[in-house]
Amino acid sequence: MRISARNQLKGTVVEVVKGATTAHVRIDVGGTVVTASITNAAVDELKLAVGQPAYAVIKASDVLVAID
Template identity: 50%
Template sequence: MKLSARNQLPGTIKAINVGVVTAEVVIALSGGGEIVSVITKKSVESLGLTVGKKVYAVIKSTEVMVAID
């Protein structure tokens, strides 16, 4: 699959916390960090997401903010 999004971060699912409608998916990135995505419970099911599965965190945004202390 090819996507127009430039930010495609490979990783492995570390945890899935399922709620009534949505699920929080924690992805351990290859570089050592983590990223969390909130998606629908239905998407978790239809993608067959499970802990340990290799996935991509795909970030498509027109704006990225940078902050410092």
């Protein structure tokens, strides 16, 4: 895989929950779970399944910090 995004977190798919049009894919990255919302079509195209290695690729223009 070649991609310009620098934030690539390798992990394992632990859950795929499909909704009407969008799926939530949970990836365990070293004990921390990252959740992505992607289309059901993307889940099917990537053939995502629990236990499969996958990358959470994060490309954001802003990072916000908040406190209570």
